[in-house]
Amino acid sequence: MELLSGWWDDFFWGSVVVAQVFLASLVLMVIFGLIGAAAKLSGNRIVQKIANGYTVVFRGTPEILVILLLYFGSAITLTWISRLFNPDIKFVDVPPFWAGTVAIALIVGSYATETFRGAFLGVRPGSIEAAKALGMSGLQVFFYIRIPEMWRLALPPFGNHMLSLIKDTALISIIGLNETLFVAKQAIGTTGKPFTMYIVVGLIYLGFSTVITLTVMALERYGNHTVRAR
Amino acid sequence: MISPQPLIRMQNVGKHFGTFQALKGINLDVIKGERIVVCGPSGSGKSTMIRCINRLEKHDEGRILIGDTELTDQIKDLNAVRREIGMVFQSFNLFPHMTILNNLMLAQKLVRKTPKAKARDIAMRYLERVKIPEQADKYPVQLSGGQQQRVAIARALCMKPEVMLFDEPTSALDPEMINEVLEVMVDLAREGMTMICVTHEMGFARSVADRVIFMDAGEIVEEADPETFFKTPQHERTKLFLSQILSH
Numbered sequence A: 001m002e003l004l005s006g007w008w009d010d011f012f013w014g015s016v017v018v019a020q021v022f023l024a025s026l027v028l029m030v031i032f033g034l035i036g037a038a039a040k041l042s043g044n045r046i047v048q049k050i051a052n053g054y055t056v057v058f059r060g061t062p063e064i065l066v067i068l069l070l071y072f073g074s075a076i077t078l079t080w081i082s083r084l085f086n087p088d089i090k091f092v093d094v095p096p097f098w099a100g101t102v103a104i105a106l107i108v109g110s111y112a113t114e115t116f117r118g119a120f121l122g123v124r125p126g127s128i129e130a131a132k133a134l135g136m137s138g139l140q141v142f143f144y145i146r147i148p149e150m151w152r153l154a155l156p157p158f159g160n161h162m163l164s165l166i167k168d169t170a171l172i173s174i175i176g177l178n179e180t181l182f183v184a185k186q187a188i189g190t191t192g193k194p195f196t197m198y199i200v201v202g203l204i205y206l207g208f209s210t211v212i213t214l215t216v217m218a219l220e221r222y223g224n225h226t227v228r229a230r
Numbered sequence B: 001m002i003s004p005q006p007l008i009r010m011q012n013v014g015k016h017f018g019t020f021q022a023l024k025g026i027n028l029d030v031i032k033g034e035r036i037v038v039c040g041p042s043g044s045g046k047s048t049m050i051r052c053i054n055r056l057e058k059h060d061e062g063r064i065l066i067g068d069t070e071l072t073d074q075i076k077d078l079n080a081v082r083r084e085i086g087m088v089f090q091s092f093n094l095f096p097h098m099t100i101l102n103n104l105m106l107a108q109k110l111v112r113k114t115p116k117a118k119a120r121d122i123a124m125r126y127l128e129r130v131k132i133p134e135q136a137d138k139y140p141v142q143l144s145g146g147q148q149q150r151v152a153i154a155r156a157l158c159m160k161p162e163v164m165l166f167d168e169p170t171s172a173l174d175p176e177m178i179n180e181v182l183e184v185m186v187d188l189a190r191e192g193m194t195m196i197c198v199t200h201e202m203g204f205a206r207s208v209a210d211r212v213i214f215m216d217a218g219e220i221v222e223e224a225d226p227e228t229f230f231k232t233p234q235h236e237r238t239k240l241f242l243s244q245i246l247s248h
Helices: A008-041 A045-060 A063-085 A096-122 A125-133 A138-175 A180-191 A194-228 B046-053 B078-082 B100-110 B116-129 B145-157 B175-190 B202-208 B226-231 B236-246
Strands: B008-017 B020-030 B035-039 B061-066 B085-088 B163-167 B194-198 B211-216 B219-224
Touching: A008 A045, A008 A096, A008 A138, A008 A180, A008 A194, A045 A096, A063 A096, A063 A138, A096 A138, A125 A138, A125 B085, A125 B145, A138 A180, A138 A194, A138 B100, A180 A194, B008 B046, B020 B046, B020 B061, B020 B219, B035 B046, B035 B202, B046 B061, B046 B163, B046 B194, B085 B145, B100 B116, B100 B145, B116 B145, B145 B163, B145 B175, B175 B194, B175 B202, B202 B226, B211 B226, B211 B236, B219 B226, B219 B236, B226 B236
Parallel strands: B035 B194, B035 B211, B085 B163, B163 B194
Antiparallel strands: B008 B020, B008 B061, B211 B219
């Protein structure tokens, strides 16, 4: 334990960064997933093709590569744009936090696209028809009937997406975000104890994923109490 | 004698699913208080016909009028028409994530804008009429099929509809539960509700129907009062169908 003395607060702040990236990417992931699902379900061929392209690209390329491409790609693009206005600018830096957050949200969002699409199609058409037959408007049917049913269907795979997100946050250390893995690498540099430091990181991530798993289990119990009760 | 203005008027209605013609040349007037039973072999267009009445299916030929309102793509407020037409489905279609009481209250609150307390009173009154008030706080999955279908009927009645459509309401039920649902339907018929029932329950047709309609291949083949329909059917297809369903 004394090995870690002097590094406790670095690991703590690293964990805070992990939590921040997780929460921000969770929100973005849901948005990307809903847009993707809506696009795939839309009647428009071109919109469907774009959404298909999105899921093919982001599900089919290594996650670390997406992070690197997005980080350097956006920096290069922003630099180029800025130079149009001020030729003296040498390089525009993109914050690794946002580049990394958007990257993992896009990756996991591509999986969530399929989850949300499946949940939408999984709602029994009978409930929807019954609601329409009672004179409920399209929006009322959506919010009172479809969303509550979708939520129940989407929850188990959605729990997996959240676990993917939390694990992907470790990848962002490669572009210099000072999260736990980044802290561990620095600590190894001074203490020369890689095993100990990586174990600490592992325990931190296990802690996060346990909280997520328990939360999803509780939500599933709540979501299913109406259909399981006998 | 001037016949009263029909509640539902179908004029030469046709409907296609792709190249398949599900309905052709349907003419049907339903006046207030009339009880109509529709029967026919599966795939004959019975369900499609009544689903066109509340526009769960869109007809593509002819005209359908509900009161004075014609069902077209330009219709301003389809939901205003739908809330006057109650519908009961073969598979009950209760909202699985809501209690029985909330199933009955939801559309009252959202569509009729009934205050919550009053919606609850109405819901409980209809649950008593279908004889299951004690199930109010349960979820649909906790009820038997017969109970679920009675809830579905109560849910439709809570909207105080002008007409009730029944789409094979007993076909998905175990035999011992059919009667509890039919009893509710007979009561409703005796009270003067306008009803169109797609069903093969010929006992029900005999005891309450004003008219029995026989459909085959998307057409109305024969229509008559139950007495005539069962005793002296005119068409060969009707005779064949009746011999098949009445022989056992």
